[in-house]
Amino acid sequence: MIIAQYIVVGIIAVVAIGWLLKTYVLPSKKGGNCGDGDCGCH
Amino acid sequence: MGKAINVSLIGNPNTGKTSLFNRLTGLNQKVGNYPGITVEKKEGLCKLSRTLKAHILDLPGTYSLNTSSLDESVVVETLLNRNSKDFPDVAVVVSDIENLKRNLLLFTQIKDLEIPTILVINMADRMERKGISLDIKAMESQLQATVVLVSARKNIGIENLKDAIANYHQLNTTPCVNASSIDPVYFEKLKSTYPKQQIYKLWLVITQDVNFGKLDRNRDLEDLKKNSFKIKSEDDLKRMQHKETVVRYQFINNLLKNVLTVNAAEATDLRTRLDRILIHKVWGYLVFFAILLLIFQAIYDWSSLPMEWIDSAFAKASTLVQNSLPAGPLTDLLSQGIIPGLGGIVIFIPQIAILFLFIALLEESGYMSRVVFLMDHIMKKFGLSGKSVVPLVSGTACAIPAVMATRNIEDWKERLITILVVPFTTCSARLPVYLIIIALVIPDQRILGGLFNMQGLTLMLLYMLGFGAAIFSAWVLNKILPIKRKAFFVMEMPAYKLPMFKNVAITVIEKTKSFVLGAGKIIMAISVILWILASYGYGEQFTNAEKIVTEASINDNLTSSELSQKIASHKLEHSFIGYVGKAIEPAVRPLGYDWKIGIAIVSSFAAREVFVGTLATIYSVESDDGEEETIKNRMRAEVNPILGTPLFNFASGISLLLFYAFAMQCMSTLAIVKRETNSWKWPAIQFSFMTVIAYFSALAAYQILNNL
Structure with a gap:
């Protein structure tokens, strides 16, 4: 059970780091303006 | 016929x-x-x-x-x-x-x-x-x-x-x-290429593609378009179009x-009578100031009860998860990382909703345009336009739409200055930081015969400080930026109307939802990473923390709760995040912060609202005692390890408030400024001057207040 929890935490951590990198580090392919509530700000 | x-x-x-x-x-x-x-x-x-x-x-x-x-x-x-x-x-x-x-x-x-x-x-x-x-x-x-x-x-x-x-x-x-006259050389070439065509018609044919790609033209116009002066890029054509509008409005x-x-004195309708007061050179400002005061009082007074419910619900949820799920890292991540981190944002929904409610009411009623008009001649003195008021007020929600709202400012210098100073305005991401620090260091007292709440007044002062910093920086930038000005002010005052409930409700729901969902994602991600960094470490001090602390405290007669608290603190200090925090501590200690606040500041460079979530996660990991505690109580209990006094006292609290009032801690805003100015130069300048102002004002505040 503990091992399963470690695996899930590991997956969550990879997803979290991946999402942060994708949002803030890797260049966005999206063009145009971001005025429709999808600008990555809070 | x-x-x-x-x-x-x-x-x-x-x-x-x-x-x-x-x-x-x-x-x-x-x-x-x-x-x-x-x-x-x-x-x-x-x-x-x-x-x-x-x-x-x-x-x-x-x-x-x-x-x-x-x-x-x-x-x-x-x-x-x-x-x-x-x-x-x-x-x-x-x-x-x-x-x-x-x-x-x-x-x-x-x-x-x-x-x-x-x-x-x-x-x-x-x-x-x-x-x-x-x-x-x-x-x-x-x-x-x-x-x-x-x-x-x-x-x-x-x-x-x-x-x-x-x-x-x-x-x-x-x-x-x-x-x-907007570009005589270009128009001359146009005229000589198509001598039989009417010049303004040619110009419209060329520029319509800029505005509307699918405009269907007849063959005659298509022919013109084939040779449509490719010497100008779309951006150049847009700029020329912009210039044309300016020339027309000058005319x-x-x-x-x-x-x-x-002659407003002769007018007798309701709109004119209202305008006589609302844009009056004395009454206009007084009414505006009174409305601001009402808003900030309401943010505190109307939201205290629902905030208490939310805070307590998240604390209960953490305890419930901890007690009902099997012990292990996932349970700890949920109860100490994700739930407290999210709680740190959800708790501010009532206050953010109230702020947006007032902004929507002011916009819907037509009053906001009066504010723009009222402020124009003041703004001009600081290198801004009356139209800069809209971005500055929108900045109270989020700097990103505010930076984009500068697009209707005709003059480039005024627009650039507005873009550079807008992030000083108190955005909703600063609100959680302000609210929690104010609650910790400003007494919840009423003054002036019970009319004003001290905490509400402090919040209003912070908003004014944000506007003040924006205006002062604009004045400085206006003096030092070597850009020529070609500005004039055109605006229309809409008629006053009763705000439509549906429009106001949609604005409040949409803005609040976008704040919570957007912030939720980043806070969730950062909470997970912080929890892992705070829960794991390397070396003797971390792996043998229990043994080391127990042996060291053998003569201290600690209760089991006190001992487990001490072990958790020791582990945190020697976790991965502890090492990072210790490394940056020398830089933040003169400002009155410990390494934990240092970590929260660093993580909130991504977005300011992460500050509260980070502290909630760090303190949850540290207070590993299973007790139901609110974020505020945990922060209140923190002690400065050197002075032995509460960490969040008046001096360090004011220092933190000033740091967050001035610091440019939002990656998304920097990205949007880069896009709007088409250069990394301006966001780099913006980030540097805001960070320097933030650091030194926080340093001065702490050093002065702590030594009084």
Whole structure:
């Protein structure tokens, strides 16, 4: 059970780091303006 | 009956164009669609004289010939295509007496197409009530056009208009604005390439692609487009178009200065009476200030109860998860990382909703435009425009839409300064930081006979500090930026109206939802990473923390709860995050912070609201005692390890508030500033000067207050 929890935490951590990198580090392919509530700000 | 001429009725929306159409055509109307598109086409017949009738086409409402929609492109198509059966012999531009400035932009564009054009000023019956007088003769002479005053509603001036249309051969077709002055070399080349074409028509054909890619042209215009002066990029053409609008408004301003008089003292309608107070040079500011005060008091007073419920619900949820799920890292991550981190944001929903409620009410009622007008001459002194007020006020929600809202500021220098200073405004991401720190270091007392809450006043002062910093920085930038200014101010005051409940509700729900969902994602991600960094470490001190602390505390007579707290603190200090925090501690200690606050500051460089979530996660990991505790209580219990006093005291609290008031901690804003200025130079300058101001003001505040 503990091992399963470690695996899930590991997956969550990879997803979290991946999402942060994708949002803030890797260049966005999206063009145009971001005025429709999808600008990555809070 | 004799021949029929084509008359196009053109005008801005809500100028009474359709009422005039109905007056002219009566029941002789036909409604259909333009071929191939679902834009309504209204046509009718009007008898002008015994021998002449008019085929009247009511074109869709448009603000200018720079189209942005299918409806508007129909207007441009009709006016550019001389082979069309609808091409007008006479263009009747309908304007409204109260919005002449805006309406005349379209008129000058149509007049420059050298089509016989009549300017109709509708709603003339309101002139007396509004204290408006107009020198028609002078206006006709400066516009080189026929001007007719009408009231479609009261059937005044309609016969004069019919006479003017009937005499269309006598109408002057000379352009009133020289559009080629925006770039004489370019226009000269255009003219020499197409000597037989009308120059302003060519310009419109070329620029319509900038505005509206699918504008369908006839073959003649397509041919022009094939050689459409590729020497200019789309951006250059947009800039030229922008310049054209500025030139037109300069012409309109000069014209109206000479022909239009508005004597507000003579006006008797409600709008004017309200305006007398709301844009008064003394009362106007007092009312604005009183409204701000009301907003900030309401943010505290109305939200305290729901905030307590939310805080306690998240604390209960953490305990529930901890107690009901099997022990292990996932349970700890949920109960110590994700739930407290999210709780740190959800708790601010009531306050953010109240802020947006007031902003939506002010915008919906028409008051916000008065604020823009009121502030213009003050803003100008600081290198800003009256229009900068909208981005600055929008900045209280989020700097990103605020930076984008600067696009309607005509002058580049004013726009750039507004972009650079907008992030000083207190955005909603700062609100959680302010609220929690204020609650910790400012007493919850009422002053001035119980009228004002100290915490509410502090929040208002912080908002004013944000505006003050923005204004002062604008003044400095205005002095040092070597950019030439070409600004003037054009704005229309909308009529006052009762805010529509539906519109206000949608604004509040959408803005709050976007704050919570957007912030939720980043906080969730950062909470997970922080929890892992705070829960794991390396080396003897971390792996043997229990043994080391137990042995060291053997003579301290600690209860089991105190001992486990001490072990958790020791582990945290030697976790991965502990090492990072210790490394940055020397830089933040002079500001009154410990390494945990240092970590929260560093993680909140991504977005400010992460600060509270980070502290909630760090303190949850540290207080590993299973007790139900709120974030505020955990922060209140923190002790400065060197001084032994509460970590969040008045000096360190004010220092933190000042740091967050000035620091540029938002990656998304930097990205949007880069996009709007098309350079990394400006966001780099912005980030540097804001961070320097933040650090040194926080340092000064802590050092002064701590040594008092």
